[in-house]
Amino acid sequence: MTDRTLIDRPGRVRSGEELDIAAIDAVLKARDPGLEGTPEVRQFSGGASNLTYLLAYPGRELILRRPPFGHKAKSAHDMVREARVMQALRPVYPYVPQIVALCDDTGVMGCDFFVMERIRGIIPRQDLPSGLDLTVEETRRLCLSVIDRLVELHGLDPQASGLDALGRGEGYVRRQIEGWSGRFRAVRLEGGADFEAVMAWLAERMPAGEAAIRAVHNDFRLDNVVLDPTEPTRVIAVLDWEMATLGDPLMDLGNSLAYWVQADDDPTFLALRRQPTHLPGMLTRAEVVEYYHARTGLPVGDMDFYLVYGLFRLAVIVQQIYYRYAKGQTDNPQFARFGDVARYLEHRCRAAIKAAAK
Secondary structure (H helix, E strand, C coil): CCCHHHCCCCECCCCCCCCCHHHHHHHHHHHCCCCCCCCEEEECCCCCCCEEEEEEECCEEEEEEECCCCCCCHHHCCHHHHHHHHHHHCCCCCCCCCEEEEECCCCCCCCCEEEEECCCCECCCCCCCCCCCCCHHHHHHHHHHHHHHHHHHHCCCCCCCCCHHHCCCCCHHHHHHHHHHHHHHHHCCCCCCCCHHHHHHHHHHCCCCCCCCEEECCCCCHHHEEEECCEEEEEEEECCCCCCEEECHHHHHHHHHHCCCCCCCCHHHHHCCCCCCCCCCCCCHHHHHHHHHHHHCCCCCCHHHHHHHHHHHHHHHHHHHHHHHHCCCCCCHHHHHHHHHHHHHHHHHHHHHHHHCC
16 A cells, blocks of 8 residues: 555645635535534645645645636636636546535635535645655556546547537637637747747648547646546546646647656756656557557557647647746746747647658
8 A cells, every 4th residue: 555645635725815715715615514623724736736735624625726816818727717627527537626615706705616525635846745656567557547547538429428618629629720820829928938930930830720620628738637646656636637638649748748848858957847657568659659549549640740730739838837927917036937838838849840840
């Protein structure tokens, strides 16, 4: 049995991000009178977007998700939509946590929020937790378990599964290329990453339609899965459904591979690693694609397009954060180097495009 100290644990609530727990407690007890006492509140450190808290009631643990403080643009941090996506998916995809309460009354704490059941387990972040020593074979089983959850999600038929309302589906590829290109141009800074050649290549190379229309997660990474604490090679939950919709599963795979840093990558990419995909036993990006193709049957002959798209999309997210930092909209010192990261990702895109031309 695995040491319980490996289970992902929250820390103290950060200054300026405290909750009105009395108001939240009243909302929750109105929905579930069986709740007793006042919860202890802790905050999870992971993620740079929505905020996640543990509400520890006597005998029951709940998770609260809310947008960043001060954020007004509902479309970017839509708690109501995320909760409803999870409610739609859970009957057909059991790795989605159960929603306990959804509150769209902004009078409670100034924003929409939702509360879900906590699934206690291990979250593999930049490195596996200290004390979790997996063999090469166990690491491979963990890797395949993660990919299998993505394959299972992409195997859902939206009509048969009742997921038709998750998104528009058809036209997804074009919307993504045009949308992310527009977002990048809106935050481009003089002397920084340019990406015009990359955007032109993506626009010219994009397929005429989608390989399929399926439910896509859009942020599927190892640090968004929860592992069984007693069998840490088994995925028991998938988290962070904020960007889930109906779209092209190969673009979802490309997004995931943008984070997939392998052991033989250059030192810069290895330094940017956010998940333990470099460990002996982990599949390489090429092996992930091969395995995914074998499990889904989807065509991966033009995977270069999806790989470049994933890197470009990641670069836009990085550039958006750096733009806020450069304009004085955030003073988090961790964001000071994000301009360099965007330039590096442009270099990776250009290298991938050059390799695809051979």
